Amino acid sequence: MTDQSLHPPIVNLALMPAMAPPADVRPGPVTWIKRNLFSTPFSAALTICFVLLAVWLLHQFLSFAILKAVWSGGREACSANPEGACWPFIAEKFDYLRYGAYPISERWRVDLTQAIGTILIVWLLWTKAPRRKLAAMLFFVFYPIAAFVLLRGVALLHLPVIDTTLWGGLLITLLMSIVGIVFSLPLGVILALGRRSDLPMVKAVCVTFIEVVRGVPFITVLFMANFMMPLFVPDYLTPDRLLRPLIAIALFSSAYMAEVVRAGLQAIPKGQYEAAKALGISYFDMMRLIVLPQALTIVIPSIVSTFIGLFKDTTLVAIVGIADFLKAIETARVDPSWAGPTISSTGYLFAGLVYWGFCFGMSRYSQSMERQLVRGHKS
């Protein structure tokens, strides 16, 4: 009896209609601002402080870089203006920043190489482009040869050989980065697979390499490549002075890449390997078709972070005497004929913008890639 009155039976025959949410939880910009920016007095104060700070910083930047900057005229205009950037300086040095001391009459070769490279990279990275396999083939096989022939020159083809001591500027930075990126990923994958191998010797070699390289600063690796390689290798086999840091950067990033890839491999459930093996798929095909596509997708953000790190690390090659983009800025900046109050700031601002542009581009691309892949195979 008492039970009945405490817990009356519930019988609900009518279907409850769906209703619109009440106004204060309805999604919309006003609700969002109220909830996220002005929810408490403290949060409102913080919001106002940060908005003011952002406005002030933006104003400072714009006034230096645009509003008060010198846009035309020559050295005199710049030395008279201590308030804003000196863009004529960048305009005059622009070619030097791009090519270094590469002979002026041959600079079309650099332009051509970079144009072909840009087309191939866009073709390769644009996921909806047709025949991307062909693009990959061209980029990884044809392009390195073409770039070598064009940049360095082959006397037989009436392209005079340009000594690598003359190369410089953005050309060097891009060359270092692209070679580093293109080699570090496959090398990293091989090292990561080796590290997880069942064969003790393969595993030992990979672990030793990864741990030694990761335990040493990049500058040390650069010095070793530059000064020690010639000691171990006979003279006629010693790689070119530009090739040595290239090898160093590829090997150095591959050790980091290996750890990134390993993290991805660890995230793949055992069931995926078992399903592949149970179908009779060979180790090579299993890795290529099933494990790596999934593992690499998971770690795209870290892979791109490593690429970005590599791109910025290329500035260190200046230490072994290679005139990369930042080094070119340094050289241009101290040109006595351009002595002005804002020459250095302008140079560094420009360098920062260029590096930021490339890195931000890579970062955005990886984010759009992630979104596409997530949309691709999750509901």
Added chain:
Amino acid sequence: MPQAVCTPRREAPGESAVAVELRDVNKWFGSFHALKNINLSVPRGQRVVICGPSGSGKSTMIRCINHLEDHQSGEIIVNGKPVAQDLRKIDEVRSNVGMVFQHFNLFPHLTVLENCMLAPVWVRKMPRMAAEELARHYLDRVRIAEKAASYPGQLSGGQQQRAAIARALCMNPKIMLFDEPTSALDPEMVKEVLDTMVSLAGEGMTMLCVTHEMGFAREVADRVVFMDRGEIVEANTPHEFFANSRSERARQFLAQILT
């Protein structure tokens, strides 16, 4: 439609009449004795249901058959070929033995159709067109033809498991191994998967199936194998096994799962 693949398999000359044979198989995980002197012979076309308490070695046994686990002593002969250490021979054995897992293990980055085409294309070296036709045929057989272009993540558990069965069938296997194919499914999806398996059994496929679905065992099994603590305790026809199991362990087990 590829006719050859749907006709019941007749015994080809030179093909052994015994599909799977285990002789005195022992397996240790470290020092843990997981399989103890297993002897089992499965003639071609026979359907065997394997049951037993959790941890009794059922998965380990059927995983030894396609060498997902290695055994330390004894012999395992599949389709007349010993399962040995040689990697190339193992791939050959595996490509003729289909396996269906508890957790489906579909490849999430590939569509259902691509999941089914993968092994025919890369292991059997089949042209893509033929592989696609084959895959569509089997997807139709397990009744998810309309899901061919979906990714596994977009399917229900039952549909995923049927896709996994289709993927295994695309290799045209002589033997199918099932490791608790319905245990990870919501109750309302168990039937659709069991129905698929029943129809497969009706075509004369050799099947070894670890399952606790005793209704399925009664309906299609030629033999029920009961395992406990790494050994085969009893193997008998379903009727005999359910009506008068001879061992105390089997009776206890049945009492537990049938109530």
